[in-house]
Ligand code: SF4
């Protein structure tokens with residue numbers, strides 16, 4: 099289980115910029131349980147986008163966005179719609195956004211922030227990981243998480259130690275920022291590398307008091 103909350107719609111719409119043709123993907127798993135995905139989320143997203151003058155090129159609900167096979171099968175039915183899209187808006191935890199980013203040659207933008215685990219974890223076959231940082235930045239990193247792919251969790255580009263695409267801390271590991279650079283280059287979005295991202299607000303790692311009264315938080319803290 100990955101517990102998420104919706105980003106403010108103003109922030110989501112701002113992140114889309116001038117890209118008008120939006121394909122929407124929503125997760126029917128954890129995000130549905132958290133009311134940040136599911137069919138209701140899909141309907142809400144379509145309405146918000148259309149009210150903002152965007153064209154919704156397609157919309158699909160996938161039971162578990164962390165399951166790459168499932169995502170591939172479901173999204174494979176929308177190749178034409180995806181070809182006519184500028185980006186994909188994803189309603190799910192950070193893992194789901196990364197999975198969609200790995201499956202399509204389009205920018206992926208998160209509609210949700212991932213907060214905490216909710217006590218138990220599902221099993222997903224892919225390598226994508228989310229550290230529940232509370233402020234999902236995948237929209238400007240080509241859908242690759244800088245927190246879980248960079249050993250130093252850097253947010254503003256690589257450290258000086260990246261060597262032939264490998265991490266200076268662990269030469270067996272790909273440098274997360276090289277992966278981000280290559281993905282952004284392929285997407286024609288290298289300008290996203292230029293923005294300065296503020297330091298992480300680590301308070302977001304601790305859910306707000308109202309969240310700590312939920313069953314999911316209780317499960318997280320079961321001894
Ligand atoms: S930026 Fe990474 S750690 Fe933070 S919510 Fe997104 S996927 Fe998870």
Ligand code: SF4
Pocket residue numbers: 247248249250251252255256257258259260261264265266267272273274275276
């Ligand atoms: S080499 Fe790359 S992955 Fe390793 S700490 Fe530096 S930027 Fe991060």
